[in-house]
Amino acid sequence: MTGGEPVSESEKLALRESERRYRRFFEEDISGDFLATPGGSILECNPAYARMLGFDSVAEARSCPLQALHPEPGEQERLVELLRRERKLLGIGAELRRRDGTPLHVIMNVVGIFDARDELVEIQGYLVDVTQHKQVEEQLRHSQKMEAVGRLAGGIAHDFNNFLTVIQGNVEMALADLPASAPLREDLEEIKSASGRAAALVRQLLTFSRRNAAQPKVVLDLRGEIANLDKMLRRLIGEHIELVTRCEPGLGHVRADAGQIEQVIVNLVVNARDAMPDGGRLVIEACNRTLAEAEVRYANHLRPGRYVEIRITDSGCGMDEETLSRIFEPFFTTKEKGKGTGLGLPTAYGIIKQSGGYLWAESAPGRGSTFRIYLPIVEGSASSAQVGAASGAAHPGSETILVVEDEDAVRSLARRALERSGYHVLDASDGGEAMRISEDHEGTIHLLLTDLTLCKLNGRELAQRAAALRPGMKVLYTSGYADEMAASDNAARPPAFLQKPFTPEQLTTRVREVLSRSLLTP
Template identity: 40%
Template sequence: MPDKNDEAEITSCKAELRKLASELKEATAAHKLAEEALQNSENKYRSLTEASTDVILTLDTHGKFTYVSPAIETVTGYPCEYFLGRSFTEVIVPEYLELTKDRFRRGLAGEDIPLYEIEVLHKDGGSLHFELNGSSLYNHDGVVIGRIIIGRDVTGRKNTEEALRKSEQFLTDVFESVQDGISVLYPDLTIRHVNGVMKEWYKENLPLAGEKCYKVYHNKDTPCDPCPTVRCLNSGNSEWDIVPGLPGSPIEWIELFSYPIKDPKSGEVTGVVEFVRDITKHRQAEAALQASEERHRMFFESAPIGIMHYNSKGIVTESNDVAILTFGSIRERMIGLDLHVLPNKEFLREITKTLEGERGYYEGLYTSFTGKKEAQIKADWIPIFDNGKVTGGVGIVADITDQRKLETQLRQAQKMESIGRLAGGVAHDFNNMLGVILGHTEMALVQMDPAHPLHNHLTEIRIAAERSADLTRQLLAFARKQTIAPRLLNLNNTVDGMLKMLRRLIGENVDLTFLPGTDLWPVKMDPVQIDQILANLCVNARDSISGVGKITIETENVSTDQAYCAGHPGFVPGEYVLMTLSDTGCGMDSETMDNLFEPFFTTKEVGKGTGLGLATLYGIVKQNNGFIDVYSEPQCGTVFKIYMPRHAARVTAIQSEEHAEPALGGHETILLVEDEVSILQLIMMMLEHQGYSVMTASTPSAAITLARAHPGEIDLLMTDVVMPEMNGGDLARELLSFYPNLKRLFMSGYTANVIAHQGVLEDGVHFIQKPFRNQDLASKVRDILDS
């Protein structure tokens, strides 16, 4: 039987058991409650999970799906069962696989993983953008057993963002691709944004954003005035202006358009967009165009020919002054003139051609529509086309009246030159024949008794020969081939020395007055030519005066400029001594004036004049590089103005020449060379008659042979200038090589520039003009031998 201790222990055990049973009951009840709470919680969260539009899933540590929420099917098109047991690597777009693996490993390792985005495959073959957030799953022992991931489909947002990005990129591309500068400003003129063009233009002032526009764009401390942007801010309207660029920049001028940026609700201006266009080249082009137009306008207005423009109806729209002057009009009447009213039908026909698309040309007489002007004109009419249609024309007109006069004068000068060449050529042979006639006549007269019946006949022959020689000399003077010995002259002294002879020449009924100019410049001329000019003019003036009259000779210094010479064809600008001879005679008409200097032209009766007087004067003046101007009208007298070039050197006094007594001849040796045998024999007879020893040769080669063979000295070479083989000048130089002291006398009908340039003798050269008299020859030879 148990003892009391055992009973007590049993009782205690029962009590403990009852207590334990009670606690167990309570624990069971609490567990049941906990299980119910857990179940409720699970049901609650499952409901939340399954109702969520976000995808909630769990992965084990191997990355296999252990749970997916129903939203997965809506988003990806796959059912939940499709994912369970599969690895997440099977549903990730390959490009995001490494990223996902990395985030999964780091999450298992306990790292805090921030939100990240991946792309997940869709059942239809596309992909979805997911934004993922997750945390680790632990067991009751705190060991990581997987990952819970919450994924949100952000495809729509991404698409929106992409569309927005593309839109922004498009706007940015547009912003940057605009070739004009764009500058966005805050209301206080601070730069908010600029495009690349502005950055390039103002790269020296970068960065531009945050700076005041007037500072970086214009280098100013205060806003520009005027400034279209300031006006835009104040008015709320778009504004425009042209403003200078940055000083020192190649952008000199900009065109600025300012547009307000407004709050869509309040309408308040919150900024300005500036469109900036570099118009430097445009402005330069405008300036160049303007300069070009001004140049062309200047050319148009200052052109020496007339230029005019007319429209398709033949109405003049533009004309320069020359065209207006050519048409004999005034500007007010010329502009707007209908060319169809012009009276000249041929002229009008050529203009009409251009209005039909053809080129027109007219040359001839034009009479102005006022009838006040007649002129010779030349006109080109050129049509102007626009897209194949005639829109008008251009007329280029020139008054060629003066040109035609010049052409007439040129033809006259050429004719005179031709006659001169003919006269010069004839004079040479003619002088040789005259020389034979005159020489033999003189020789015969010397040997004949004056009482002999033939003496008078021979005298008449000599007189006729001398007159013929004078006529030949006049021809040579006209042809500018007479040989002259110019000297420096004071024309006043020369004229004054001629007055007594001139007064005897013109007679007592005509008053001769000389008005000498003061401080007259010197001229270089042969004084004999001055005598010829004065004698010819005074005789002509005397013959033009009926009864009592007056002749006035004046001298003065004059200078001619380009403008004066332009109105006097043939004149050359320079300084001249002017000798004017005027008379009160009957004057001349235009026909006489046109033929004034023609050789053999005369208005005198037959036998009263040769017609060579003024032709001789013309030749003399031209030979001395001078000019003649003549003015005359019927019953109004005549004025001759003779311009002789000023010579720079000082005048030396001219010793008066006394007529020498007949030379006595001599006994020196003379080598005579002449290719005309008759002349050779005649001169030899003259020289031998004067006592000289004469060696003759008809050719230069014969003369050289004769001179080389001659044992003694030869004192004088007397040679013709123009000969076969070589001229007289070359012969003289050849003989000087072995007769260095040989004196030379040249003879010719004219010099042909062998010993004279343009008929002017070189210094130290002795010359005798054919034909010559026996006394003249004797005097000349003696003077040379004694010099």
């Protein structure tokens, strides 16, 4: 077509069809497309742009200047200056703000339209929403950080378990040698108590790093457990919060690990405290409940029957439906950055579920929150193990035991504890020395007591080589980590294991158990 010639009808139709196709492409494009002035006014945008930024309509989106989308003042002006120099910006990452103020992460392509005088007159932009991708990346980084912190915590806990084994063991033997009236007993009892609390802290570190031994579930009296926690919980929440505990007489017994149930209750109480920064009321109630078929439909693994229900209710700020629906998701937290891991409630949920129960939450904004724990009632008396008192009974023997431990103080303690109980003890600081003793010793070695983490030759390899020389020798492993045992154990019958820190009483008890049972293949 040359200048001055009229446009034919076919050319007009082709032009209209081209415009229609472009308009359809523009309207249906999944990226957020816009045309704007250098000053930031939106001349045109598509529905995807409006939806992406949280506007109800294209008209509403056009009324919002580009400057209002940036969280930092002057960011749009800096972008325009860069566009004037570069003329085209491709694959630029940016964080914008939606209409409701929530962050929107985008990858954008921006093209400048220049006039004959090379002045920027219009901006064409294309936005791709990568917010979900960014969240996944952040969760991955968080997960990797938690894994690294977990490994660090596990390593620290392993070292402390060795120290605590020595402290607790020597204190226990010193107490056994002192008469009841000795003035020094009170000081030693304080050391024993403090080391016990330190051991509990180490167990928490190992639980966090997933390296704690699986604790046997015993029959618990929850009424007694809650009563024992009362004083500690009052210190935990502070004087500005009123704590009320009510336990039904004749409360049923449940089968669970006492330490884990304590962890769940403490976690829920801490969350309740954080929801009441200006004070309030916290009520812990426990009662027997019989759940019918209709009441257990929301939990697939629950069955109709008799349960103990623990209700923890606070008068705090409460939660909206969206928050309530996500509280048991790993890494979800409403606390400030750095104030919470987002693992507390998921861990609590997992503990209760593993105990055959269920954890349920109810809440509304301004009406506080209630967490309900259901644990199945079992028959039988509460285990005396939860009281925590050592029997003090001796576990004597006369067998020969080869102790292999690279920590001198732990090895010395084990030797002394076993010799006090009548055993003949050989000891070695590493696997090589242990093999030489095994080869040279003329008599029977009844038991190999070895740490798993030895230099050069680890405990499991040592046990396998020693078994070739002495097929009748039994094996007892020790470690500050529990997962070292589980990671490589595929046997139907797990090897005998004693987790650090252990006391002389626990050591001699476990040794006697292993020596008294049938042959164990390492």
